[in-house]
Amino acid sequence: MTTPVRAEEATNSHYTAVSEMKGPTFDSSLECAVDKIELSLSCCKLADTDTFSKSDPSNSIIQLGRTEVIWNNLNPVFVRKFVIDYIFGKTLRLKFEVYDEKLSIQFCAKDLDRKDVFGTSDPFLRIYKLNEDNSETLVHKTEVVKNNLNPRWQSFEISVRTLCNNDYVRQAVVHKLIGYFTTSLEQLKSGAKFKCQNPKKKGKQKKSGEIAVLTAKIEHVYTFIDYIKTDTQINCLIAVDFTDSNGNPRDPKSLHCLNSNKPNAYVEAMEAVGSVIAEYDSDGLFPAWGFGARLPPDGAISHCFPLNDQPSNPYCKSIDGVLDAYKSTLDRVRLSGPTLFAPCINQAAGLARKHTDGSEYFILLILTDGVICDMENTCKAIVGASSLPLSIIIIGIGDADFEAMKILDGDEQRLTFQGQEAERDIVQFFNFSEFEKMKKGRSSNESTDCKMILAAEVLAEVPGQFLSYMQKNNLRPGQV
Numbered sequence: 001m002t003t004p005v006r007a008e009e010a011t012n013s014h015y016t017a018v019s020e021m022k023g024p025t026f027d028s029s030l031e032c033a034v035d036k037i038e039l040s041l042s043c044c045k046l047a048d049t050d051t052f053s054k055s056d057p058s059n060s061i062i063q064l065g066r067t068e069v070i071w072n073n074l075n076p077v078f079v080r081k082f083v084i085d086y087i088f089g090k091t092l093r094l095k096f097e098v099y100d101e102k103l104s105i106q107f108c109a110k111d112l113d114r115k116d117v118f119g120t121s122d123p124f125l126r127i128y129k130l131n132e133d134n135s136e137t138l139v140h141k142t143e144v145v146k147n148n149l150n151p152r153w154q155s156f157e158i159s160v161r162t163l164c165n166n167d168y169v170r171q172a173v174v175h176k177l178i179g180y181f182t183t184s185l186e187q188l189k190s191g192a193k194f195k196c197q198n199p200k201k202k203g204k205q206k207k208s209g210e211i212a213v214l215t216a217k218i219e220h221v222y223t224f225i226d227y228i229k230t231d232t233q234i235n236c237l238i239a240v241d242f243t244d245s246n247g248n249p250r251d252p253k254s255l256h257c258l259n260s261n262k263p264n265a266y267v268e269a270m271e272a273v274g275s276v277i278a279e280y281d282s283d284g285l286f287p288a289w290g291f292g293a294r295l296p297p298d299g300a301i302s303h304c305f306p307l308n309d310q311p312s313n314p315y316c317k318s319i320d321g322v323l324d325a326y327k328s329t330l331d332r333v334r335l336s337g338p339t340l341f342a343p344c345i346n347q348a349a350g351l352a353r354k355h356t357d358g359s360e361y362f363i364l365l366i367l368t369d370g371v372i373c374d375m376e377n378t379c380k381a382i383v384g385a386s387s388l389p390l391s392i393i394i395i396g397i398g399d400a401d402f403e404a405m406k407i408l409d410g411d412e413q414r415l416t417f418q419g420q421e422a423e424r425d426i427v428q429f430f431n432f433s434e435f436e437k438m439k440k441g442r443s444s445n446e447s448t449d450c451k452m453i454l455a456a457e458v459l460a461e462v463p464g465q466f467l468s469y470m471q472k473n474n475l476r477p478g479q480v
Contacts, residue, residue, distance in 0.1 A: 037084050041067060042077040103163060104217045105188060106155035107142070112209035113149075113178045113198065120147040125211075126175040129163060136173055139163055155215060160185065179208040189216045222477055224463040227470065230478035233360045234280035235287075237351070238322055239344035240266060240307065241368040243292035244335040245400070255369050255398050256330055265397045265432050266367050267323060272451040273365055273393070273458050274319035285315040287351070288322045289344050293333040301336050304343035338373035341366065342381040345392065349385040358475035361389045361466055369398040372405075379417045382408060386415075386422035391465045393458055394429045405429035424468045428461045430454075 067078035084094075107125060115121040124144040128136035139162050145151035164170040168186045179198040191213045198208040228234070247254030257264055263271070278284060288307040295302050306314035307325035309332070316322040348364040355362075372378055382392065394409075396402040408415060410425040439450040469475075 039082045039084065040078070041082075043075065101160040101166070101218050102157050102221050103160055103185065103188070104155060104157050104215070104219060106153065106214040106216075107211055108150070108152040108214050109196070109209055109211045110150045112151070112196070115178060121149055121178060122146050123148070123151050123178060125153060127158075127163070128173040128175065129165075130171045130173060139172075149209075152214070159221075160218065174211065181211060185218075188213055189218055191216060222467070222470065224466055226477040227358070227466070228280060232358060232477070233282060234277060235351075235360060235362045236274055236277040236281055237348045237362055237364045238270060238274065238286055238288040238307075239304075239341075239348075239364065239366045240270075240288070240290045240326060240329075241292055241339060241366075241370065241397070242290045242329070242333060242335050243337040243339050243370055245337065245339070245370045246335060246398075248335070249330045256335075258327060258330065265436070266326065268435075268451070269367055269395050269397070269432060269454075270319060270322060270326070270365070272454045273395075274322065276455040276459060277363060277365075278319055284318050286317075286319065286322045287314045287348075288316050288325060289314060289347065290326075290329055290333070291341075291344055292335070292337050292339055293329075294336045295333055299334065303340040304347050337370075339368060339370040340374040340377070341368075341372055342374050342377035345378065345381040345385060348390060348392075349381065349388055352385070352388040352390040356389060356473070358389070358470055358473070358479065361469070362391070363462060364390065364392045366392065366394045367397055368394065369396070370400050371402075375404060376417075378408065379415060382415055382427060383417040383420055383422045386424045386426050389466075389469050390426060391462050392427045393462075394427065395458065396429065396431045396433075399433065402429065402431055424465060424472065425461075426465055428458070430458045 064082050064084060065080070067080045109123065112121055112123055122144050125140075125142040126138060127140040129139050131137060140156065140158050142153040142156065145153060160166055164172060164185050168189075169184050171182050171184055173180060173182050174194070179196040181194040181196055183192070183194060193210055193212045196208045196211055242256075246256045249256040249258065251257060252259070255265060258267075274286065278286075289304050290307055291303040291305070293302060293305070294300065295305055305311075307322065307329050308314060308316055309325075309328075316325050344366065345364065348362060352360075352362045385392075394405055396405060406412075406429060408427045409429045410422065410427055414425060415422045415427070435450065435454045438453065442450065
């Protein structure tokens with residue numbers, strides 16, 4: 001994680017800077033004494049993550065240098081020191097960055113050996129990191145290019161930490177079907193060419209073609225936290241199933257039964273997930289809708305109505321406000337059907353479409369007990385919304401058949417509609433019965449822990465979905 005800090009802020013930001021005064025010199029252009037300060041750096045409690053970030057670039061920033069890499073350590077003490085000028089009366093601002101990077105790279109080759117009986121080859125690359133004990137760890141494998149002695153492989157991205165533990169001169173080994181070569185990140189980013197070595201050949205015949213780097217670009221990676229720190233707003237939207245398959249709310253067996261001694265599953269899910277998202281929602285306002293109910297006064301069925309009964313302002317204050325509106329809704333509507341997701345998804349997409357600049361991100365939480373009756377329209381709505389700053393979390397309540405939800409989830413295969421593939425996987429499904437099994441027989445304190453586990457499980461994919469939107473649209477933290 002990149003944390004830009006001023007020198008005087010270093011200790012509070014988990015950085016330590018120790019200065020040692022050296023003998024003063026004199027800078028005639030400044031007409032004041034210039035002292036030399038030697039900085040020693042250490043960090044503590046670094047984020048344990050594979051993707052770090054950078055701060056906004058500035059033409060006025062000059063890189064003084066880099067420390068050495070310390071592997072697998074969240075509390076590093078760096079040996080390398082930096083000597084800088086100190087001028088009394090002049091404000092000196094320093095920025096310290098702790099980061100990881102990713103490498104975007106593409107390889108090509110020419111004049112490779114013929115290995116197939118028909119005089120061609122099917123080459124591919126395998127890239128291995130060299131470990132401290134000289135063992136090799138496979139970190140990437142390219143696609144196979146069929147019947148080609150001059151292949152061009154597709155470009156790919158790899159974390160610099162994964163490739164070489166952030167050490168630009170650490171050796172890596174690239175194997176292919178025909179031979180191998182060794183290199184380093186420093187060489188790769190310079191666009192070098194490499195002779196492919198075939199260990200089975202002798203003397204001058206040992207070469208088996210040439211591998212070239214077409215493009216190599218090192219990029220800093222922004223994290224979810226970077227965007228949150230720079231005021232990207234997270235908005236929680238809630239849609240609740242009021243179809244009659246839930247059972248009459250006055251029946252103790254109903255999924256919507258309100259028992260003063262025990263919250264129903266809808267309430268538990270909204271409390272557990274909503275309370276976590278609320279920490280990232282600065283205005284504390286939750287748009288909340290219901291679907292599948294007959295509304296007063298004429299009993300017309302609605303598949304997207306505001307829980308607070310205010311069509312022009314469906315926002316509830318805090319998650320408690322949502323729960324109050326939910327309970328009030330149960331008293332004024334009649335459960336009906338069918339179960340349609342598309343109207344609420346389209347409503348959420350409409351809000352997200354107004355904020356595509358990275359300033360806001362939306363999470364739609366759908367709580368449902370039944371099988372989707374508008375699967376085609378739901379797929380259409382999700383594929384259409386996949387280009388927007390939106391994630392959809394579906395929580396299945398009760399013991400219905402939720403197989404269709406796995407299709408929407410898109411983990412195994414990207415969702416499509418009429419041949420059009422979703423730009424991003426934006427849906428996650430969670431079966432609430434798994435949570436109920438987990439908390440069964442546990443004490444009240446342990447049940448609280450279970451709620452935290454539930455929220456973590458349900459929200460696990462959101463940061464990745466969030467970053468996929470920001471990266472796809474080239475949106476940097478704080479640029480709005």
